[in-house]
Amino acid sequence: xxxxxxxxxxxxxxxxxxxxxxxxxxxxxxxxxxxxxxxxxxxxxxxxxxxxxxxxxxxxxxxxxxxxxxxxxxxxxxxxxxxxxxxxxxxxxxxxxxxxxxxxxxxxxxxxxxxxxxxxxxxxxxx
Numbered sequence: 001x002x003x004x005x006x007x008x009x010x011x012x013x014x015x016x017x018x019x020x021x022x023x024x025x026x027x028x029x030x031x032x033x034x035x036x037x038x039x040x041x042x043x044x045x046x047x048x049x050x051x052x053x054x055x056x057x058x059x060x061x062x063x064x065x066x067x068x069x070x071x072x073x074x075x076x077x078x079x080x081x082x083x084x085x086x087x088x089x090x091x092x093x094x095x096x097x098x099x100x101x102x103x104x105x106x107x108x109x110x111x112x113x114x115x116x117x118x119x120x121x122x123x124x125x126x127x
Contacts, residue, residue, distance in 0.1 A: 004122045005030040005047055009040040009067065010056040010083065015107065019054060022111060026118065037062025037070070044074050052102075052121040053080045068099055079121035083107055 006028050008019045016033050023031050032047060034040040036059050044050060053071060057064035068080060079102045103117045 004028055004052070005032065005050045006052045006054065006118070006122075007032045007034065007040065007043050007047070007050055008054045009034045009037070009059075009064070010054075011035050011059040012056075015056070015083075022114070023118070026115065028118075028122075036060060037064065037067030040067050041070055041074070044071050044078070048075065050075060050078050052118065053078060055080055055082055056107075057082055057084045068101070072099070081105055081117050081121065083109070 006023055008016050008023075008031065010016050010019070013035070016035070020031050020033065032043045032050075034043050038061060040053070040055070041062075044053070055064050055068060055071075059067075062070075064082065064084075068082070071078065071080060080099075081102045082104045083106075084104070085107045102121055105114060105117065
């Protein structure tokens with residue numbers, strides 16, 4: 001796989017670790033992490049080649065909603081999949097339609113579904 005960069009943004013270290021291991025198992029070579037929205041913006045600014053952001057919505061400080069909007073200002077074309085532990089999050093439709101999110105994924109994520117979302121974002125097919 002060519003060098004595809006994915007940013008994982010979640011305030012829970014265990015979620016970031018699990019997602020990192022999953023991405024590594026798919027062959028993603030460059031994986032960045034951030035524990036909140038402000039860290040996410042720092043990573044985005046330092047990685048203009050970023051292809052995908054896996055973004056948690058509920059985080060302390062700058063939450064995912066604010067981070068989503070700021071990331072779009074920096075990298076308008078980057079794919080962003082929204083993650084949440086709240087399956088009935090009322091902003092899901094807004095995230096998909098108004099913001100242009102790639103997908104809305106509830107945690108814990110179904111790994112087969114997550115793999116399809118990542119494949120779509122990176123335009124690769126995993127074995």
